[in-house]
Amino acid sequence: MNKEKSSFRYRAAKDWKRNRSLYLLVLPVLIFYIMFHYKPMYGAIIAFKDYTPRLGVNGSPWVGLENFNRFFKSIYFVRLIKNTILLSLYNLIFGFPAPIILALLLNEVRSKKFKSVAQTITYLPHFISLIVVTGMLTNFAMTSGLFNDIIVMLGGSRSALLQNPKLYRTIYVASSVWQEIGWSSIIYLSALAGVDSQLYEAAQIDGAGKWKQLLNVTMPAIAPTIIIMLILKIGGLMNMGYEKTILLYNPATYDTADIISSYVYRVGLLEQDWSYSTAIGLFNSVINFGLLIFANRLSKRYSETSLW
Amino acid sequence: MKRSKKLVSLMLAAATASMALAGCGSKTADTTATTAGGGAATEAQTEAGTKEAAAEFSYPMASGDKLTYWCELTSTVAANYANLGDTPFAKEWAKDTGVDVEYQHPPVGQTKQQFGLIMADGNLPDMMEYSWTADYPGGPEKAIKDGVIISLNDVFQKYCPNILKYLEENPDIDKMIKTDEGHYYVFPFIRGDEKLCNTIGLMLREDWLKELNMDVPTTIDEWHDVLTAFKEKKGATAPYTFEYTNPQYLDSNPFLFAFNSSRGFYLGDDGKAHFGAVEEGYKQYLTTMAQWYKEGLIDPDLASMGSDQVAAKMTNGQSGASMGQAGSRMGTWISAAVKTTPEYMLKAAPSPSLEKGARPEFGWIELPFSGRASVAITTSCKDVERAARLLDFAYGEAGHMMFNFGVEGESYTMENGYPTYTDLIMKNPDGLPVSQSMAAWFRGCYNGPLVQDVRYLEQYYTMDSQKETPEVWGAHNGKKHIMLPVTPTSDESKEFSTIMNEINTYRDEMTLKFIFGTESLDNFDTYVTNIKNMNLEEALDIENAALDRYNSR
Known part of the structure; x- marks a missing residue:
C-alpha cells in the first residue's frame, strides 16, 4: 500500500487533482511548443536525405551525411564559420552591455520628463523595418552620403564605406546596437524598478556614494536578469539572421560579410536545395546547443544563477 | 519558491532550445502530405x-x-x-x-x-x-x-x-x-x-556630347575619352554608372563583350561551351575597368548601386553614361530629367569594339x-x-x-x-x-x-532616341555566341549547380576586388587556377554534354 502511494502514477494523479487549474493554464503554451517547435524538428531528418517535395519527407532517398560533407568540403566553410562567429561575438560584446548601461543611466535620471523622452527616442528605431534601416545605411555609406559628409568634416576623405570589407562589421554591429539599445534596456529597467529602495537608504546610511551604491546594491540586484539574458544570448549566438546581411553586403564585402545563414539563403533557398540548407541549419543548431550548455555550466560555476 | 524558480528555468530552457532549433525547423515545416493528388x-x-x-x-x-x-x-x-x-x-x-x-x-x-x-x-x-x-x-x-x-x-x-x-x-x-x-x-x-531581343544597351548624355563636340563612342578608347571629358569638363563624379546589384546587367555588360568574353558560359567558334571569366579577354576587361576606376571614370559606389541610386545619378548630372532598357531606364530618365534640365537627352551607343569600325563579335541579345x-x-x-x-x-x-x-x-x-x-x-x-x-x-x-509582337515595341518607344535602340544595340554578332537554353540531366544538375555556385561566388568577389584595385591583376593566374580547382572542367563537360543533347534534339 505504502509503495503504491509513492509511485509516480499516484503522485501525478494527486498533483493533477490539487493543481488542475495550473496544469490547464500551462496547456496552451505546451501545445504551442509541441506544434511549432518540437513537431517541426522531425522535418530536420531531411538533412540526411535527398529531399524532393513530391516524394515527401519519408519517401525521399536516404543519403546519410552527404549534405554535411558537401558543406564541410566547401571552400567557403572556414570563412563562413569565422565570419559568423566574429560577427556575433562583436554583436555580443558591444550589443550586450549597451542596454544595461543605458538602463543604469536612465535609472539615475531624476527628471521624469527627460527620462521618458530619452526612453522613447532610444527605443523607436526598434520599430523601423529592417529594410528601411539598411536602405538608409546604404545611402548614408555612399561616397556622397551622410557618413562621408561627416568624415570629410572631420578631415577625412570620401570612400564607399560599404564596399570596404574592413568596415563592414563595424557598420553592421553599430547599427544593430543603435537599433536595439532602447528596446533591450526595457527588461533591465523593469528589473531596476524592482529593487527595494530601503536597500539604497541603508547603503546611504553606511556612507556609500552613488558609485558604491551602483556596485553593491544595483548590480547584485539585477545580476540574475543579466545572467539569464546573457545565457539566452549565447545560446542564440550562431543564430545570425540572413536578412540584414543580404541587404547590406555585396560581393566586394563577402570576405567579412558572408555568414552561414546568408550562404544558406543563396545556395539553399534560392536554389531550392532544401536538404542542404537543412543540414547547415542543423549543424548550426547543434553548435548553438553546445554553446548554451557551455554558458549555463559557466554561470552555474561562477554564480548561483542558471537555467537548469 | 524554489519550485517555481525551477519551473521558470525549465520553461526558459525549453524556449531557448526551441529557438536554437527554429533555424532548421521553420524551413522544414509543412512538408508532409505532398504525395496525394498526383x-x-x-x-x-x-x-x-x-x-x-x-x-x-x-x-x-x-x-x-x-x-x-x-x-x-x-x-x-x-x-x-x-x-x-x-x-x-x-x-x-x-x-x-x-x-x-x-x-x-x-x-x-x-x-x-x-x-x-x-x-x-x-x-x-x-x-x-x-x-x-x-x-x-x-x-x-x-x-x-x-x-x-x-x-x-x-x-x-x-x-x-x-x-x-x-x-x-x-x-x-x-x-x-x-x-x-x-x-x-x-x-x-x-x-x-x-528587335524585341535587343532591349538592353549603353546610353549616354547626347546634350553633353554636343556641348563637348564629341561623337558617340564606338570603341573602348573613345569611351575612355568621353568619360574623361564628362568627368573633367562636366563635373560628373561618377561618369559611368549602372545597376551592379542586378544580375541581368552583369550578364549583358557591353564593356565586357568588347573583349570577346562573357562572365558565364558562351558558345565559342568551335561550337562548344566556354567559360568566359577565366579567359584572357576577361583579364583585359578587368585591367581596363581597374584603370577606369582608378581614374574616377566609374562610379565609386558601383557595388551597391540599385535602380533608384542609378536613376538619381543619371538625372542629376552626377553620371553621364549608363546601361539599361530603352523603356524602363532610358525613357524614364529622360522624362524625369527634362523637368529640371530641358536640354537633357540620352543617346544609345553601340556595343563597343576594340578597333574602330570593326563589327563587335560579342554583344548582348536575348534568346527568343x-x-x-x-x-x-x-x-x-x-x-x-x-x-x-x-x-x-x-x-x-x-x-x-x-x-x-x-x-x-x-x-x-x-x-x-x-x-x-x-x-x-x-x-x-x-x-x-x-x-x-x-x-x-x-x-x-x-x-x-x-x-x-514587335508592333507593340514600335509604339511603346515614343522618343527618337528610344526608337533607334534596337538597331544600335543589335549591331554585333552576339547571336552566334549566346548560350542556348540547354538543360543538364537531373543527375548532373545538382553537381553542376554545386560547382557553379562556388565558382560564381568566387568570380563575383574577385571581379570587384580586381576592379577596385584591392587585388592586383598580377594575381589573375592564381584566380584562374583557383577556379579550375573548383572543378570548372567538370562543369564544362556537363554543359557541353547538354549542348550535344540540345543539338541532337
Missing part, C-alpha cells in the same frame, strides 16, 4: 481527350470549373491592381475563352521562395507561370518526373492547334521549348522579333525563348483540356491580337492594317504612365504565355 489528373486528361477532336472546337468554351493560375504580378500591373484578375486584360481573356481563372500571386520579389513553398506544400495551382527551364531544381524533365507538371505532347496534339501550327512554322523555337527527351512542358513566352514566364500545367489540374485551350488561345490569331494589343475599339484600332494604340493607352485619361496603361490591357508589354 494520379487523378492524368486519368482525367486521357478521358477528356477522346471526347472531342481538335478541329471542331470554337471559343468560347462552355462554362465549367474555375481554374487557378499562379504567376508573378509585374510591377506595372501591381501599381494599380492587387490581382491580375481585376485587369481589363484578364476579363477579356475570360470572356473570349469562356474560362474563369482565379489568379494567385507571390509577394513581390519572392517568387522563388514562394514557388519553393508551394512545391513543399504539394497543393499546386492548375497552371503555374515560372521559369521552369532554369529555376526548377533539376530542370524541366525532373519536374515532369517528380510529378509536378505534366508532359504536354499529347495535350498539344489534342487541344492546341494554334501552338502546334506556330511550332511547325518555327522549328528553331520548337527545339528550344522541348526537353532533351522530347517533352514539351510549357506554353512559352516567345519574343516574336529580333529565355524560359521566363512560361506556363506549365500541373498534375493537380483536373480539367487539362480547359487549361490547355485557355493557354492555346494566345497563340492563335485572335488571341495574339488580344495579348499584344488588347481590345479592338478600346485599347487599339486598326489603321491601314496596323494595330494602333488608342489614347486610352498612349495618353491615359487617368494619367497612368504608358507602361501601366499597357500592362492593364494586355500582356505583350511585359511577358507571359504568348508570342510578343
